[in-house]
Amino acid sequence: MNIVTLLPFIVLIGAMLLMTRSAKRKQQQAAQMRNDMQPGSGVRTIGGMYATVKEVNDDTVLVDAGPGVDLLFAKNAIGAVLTDDEYNRIVHGVEHDLKADGSIVPDDASSLTETDEPAADAVTDASDEQPVDLGKKDAEPAADEDVPADAGATKADDAEPKKTDGEADAK
16 A cells, blocks of 8 residues: 555544544543632532532532522532632622722723813803704794695694504404
8 A cells, every 4th residue: 555545544543633632631621620629719610600619529519609509519510610809700790900000091082182271261162152952843833934735635634543563454
């Protein structure tokens, strides 16, 4: 046999060995993570429930899911062991202070457009403009305005109730 004909089979077998090896490594890391669980650490189950570990046994884990709620899980049901900061951020909504330098970044671009002028000047400039009337205008024309000739026909049409999209003619 020629080496060129065997080359695809050798590459295929090599790829299979590499894939099984990486999968086995991931399984070993997950087993190690589950074995390293300590009481008091926060966990996420494979179902997405967050809880605190109370007791760790050989094959099971007793977790506290809330006040007075203790649940027993198989160790394989623990999806991840979380750090304290991550657990508090997710479960309790406690954000860790990430701004060590104390600088505040605005959420908008107002700091880019500000000038050194005092704010009082801006208020006086805005008051020079005429106020805008946002009131609703009357729908009916005044008596002294011209009324179109077909206005009477539309009022007769308005007497019949109009159908909406949800109504149908069939009974």
